[in-house]
Amino acid sequence: MKAQKSIYRKNFSLITAFLVLITVSLVIAVIISYNLTAKYVENEFASKKIEVLDQTVKPYNDFFQLKIPEITSYQGFLDSASAANYSATVFKSYPFVRRVLFYDLQISNPASKATITHNQGISVKAVYQYKPKHGNVKGAKDMAWSNTDDFKQMALKLSNFISVADTSRLPTQDEIFRTFYNVTPDKISYLNIPRREDIRIYQSLLKNGNVKAFYKQNMMTFLLDAHQLKVKNTHPELYQQVTIQPVVYDPLDLDGGRKVTEAALTGAFSNFKLYFISTNEHLDHEIDRRFLPIGAIVLLIYFFLVLIGWLIYRNLNINLKVFKLQYDFINNFTHEFKTPVSVIKIAGSNLKGDAELSERQRRHYGKILDEEADKLNELMNKLLSFTQLENKSITVKREEINLQQFVKGYIDTFKIKYPDFNLTYNIENVSGFYSDPVLLGSVFQNLMENAYKYSHPGKKELFINIKPEKRNIVISFTDKGIGMARYEHGDVFKKFYRIENQYNQNGSVGLGLAFCKELVNFMDGEISVTSKINEGSTFTVTLPLGV
Known part of the structure; x- marks a missing residue:
């Protein structure tokens, strides 16, 4: 049976080689998947900051796009009381607004007298200042002079717009932004948008010096504080700390154990940026967390392949054992038949030989033939009975x-x-x-x-x-x-x-x-x-x- 043993060794070597192969593949797959996960987390660290930026500046965008244009709905008829109510809603919803200046404007013939007069007939009647939680403070005319730059810029934009406006159509969004908004760092000025018929009246008023009339306009300046913006860190798994810093902020003590990225704010907060910081340990923890299900899947595939290898080995092992048993059975069964057949043949040859046999010899040979025939019969009966038992025919x-x-x-x-x-x-x-x-x-x-x-x-x-x-x-x-x-x-x-x-x-x-x-x-x-x-x-x- 030495040949059979070598077959077992070959099969075992084949299974061992298979296990080594899939184990090496597992190690390579784990290393590659871990590196890809680390690269993916690194890319997300650089890209997901846009989502944090969008969520952080969303209140500012809502304020700029939705709340400020509400001033236009008053059509220039805001007074100190209604402006105070409007400012209160602003302070409640948008805490980054730290002060509101309300300009009560009027448009008249350039020759008319006004408290604070622009050279195109746009003047300021009064200026009011509003602060959160401290009530409303009514300013005097000298306050207007302290904010003449804001007023002059808006008055110039309005007069230029009136002089060239096409009243047959609505102004475009670009015209509205260039004319009625003035966005500077930490400050937004807004002038209510007049209707087309109002623009036609303003055009005739500014051109006809004989007309004596006054028309109201509202202007508001919002002074903002970027540090009052609420940072919404939507990815704490990536960013350990997110702060608002000036654009020129650049720490000199940054060590190699941290990762840093930044994203600039827009609009009135363009002089600030979001500053993102995470330690390497924090990102490594996130890499491990994301790699865990991938590693589990890889291990599951590995164990599945090991199971397949074991089943193949077991099947080969069983088949080889069955082959060995069948080989031994045929070998031994042949021997069992060969021995009595040989004895019977020898006894028969002696009986049919030419030599004279005594009565005792004939009885001896007859007994041998009878015993060996019984052995053959017993062996055949055992096989037959075994078959009948398996077939349930007994x-x-x-x-x-x-x-x-x-x-x-x-x-x-x-x-x-x-x-x-x-x-x-x-x-x-x-x-x-x-x-x-x-x-x-x-x-x-x-x-x-x-x-x-x-x-x-x-x-x-x-x-x-x-x-x-x-x-x-x-x-x-x-x-x-x-x-x-x-x-x-x-x-x-x-x-x-x-x-x-x-x-x-x-x-x-x-x-x-x-x-x-x-x-x-x-x-x-x-x-x-x-x-x-x-x-x-x-x-x-x-x-x-x-x-």
Whole structure:
């Protein structure tokens, strides 16, 4: 069987190579996936700041696009009280607005007198200042002069717009932004947008010096504080700290253990930026968190491949064992047939020879022919019975068995057959039971034959013990033979399995115990074995006691 062992080594080497290959692939996959995850987190650290910026400046955008244009809805009729109410709603919703200046304007003929007059007939009647939580403060005309730059810029934009405006259409968004907004760092000035008919009136008023009339306009200047913007860090897993800093902010003590990025604010906050800081440990934790499911999937695939490899190896191992068993079966079975056939042929040749044979010689050769024919017949019957048992083509004929007579009969037969076989038995609290005597006899014969065959010379002993147990009868066969290893206890009942030892090299095809197991199972019973090497074995047969 040396050739078979080399086949096992080749298969084992193949499986080992497969395991090494997928393990190396696992390591490479883990390294690549971890590096890709780290690169992905690094890219997100640089790109997701836009989302944080958008969420942070969203209140400012709402204020700029929605709240400020509400001034136009008053159509220039805001007064100090309504402007105060409007400012209160601004302070409540937009805490980054720290002060509001309300300019009560009027447009008149350039020759008219006004409190604060622009050279195109746009003047300021009064200026009011509003602060959050401190009430409203009404300013005097000298306050207007302190903010003349804001007023002059807006008045100039309005007068230029009126002089060239096309009243046949609505102004475009670009014209509205250039004319009615003035956005500078930390400050937004807004002038309410007049209607087309109002613009036509303003055009005639500014051109016709004889018209004496006054028309109201509203202008508001919002002074902002960027530090009052609420930073909305929508990605805390990436950014450990997000602060608002001046554009010129550039710390000199930045160490290599941190990652930094920044994003500039827009509009009135263009002189500030969002400053993002994260330590390497913080980002490593995020990388590990994102890599965990990827690593789990890779490991799952790895274990799946290992399972496939194990199943392939097990299948190959089983197939090789089956091949070995079949090879041994054919080898031994051929030997079993060859020996009696050879003896029969020799005896036949002697009988048909030319030499005269005495009566004693003829009887001797006849006995040899008869015994060898019985051996062949017994072997064929065993194979046939085994096949019939597997195909369920045998019916169990239950008869009452007298255990005393049944066991004593087999013991007497074996004592005649094997004079050196020490056989004893014991029957406890049971005289008989119902079963098939032929099938049970085959079990007795096989187990007793094995006890004799697999025992050392001079220690060929067998003790048969029969006792009832609940609704079953338990028959145990205990010998003092060569025994077997623990790992072989389950295999000895398999077809063609043979224990490799000096007692099993000839005269066995590995069917005896498998035949016993099939017989016992067919009678609705069970068979088991306990054994120790060089101490002996005990085969236990459990059969139903009732009819």
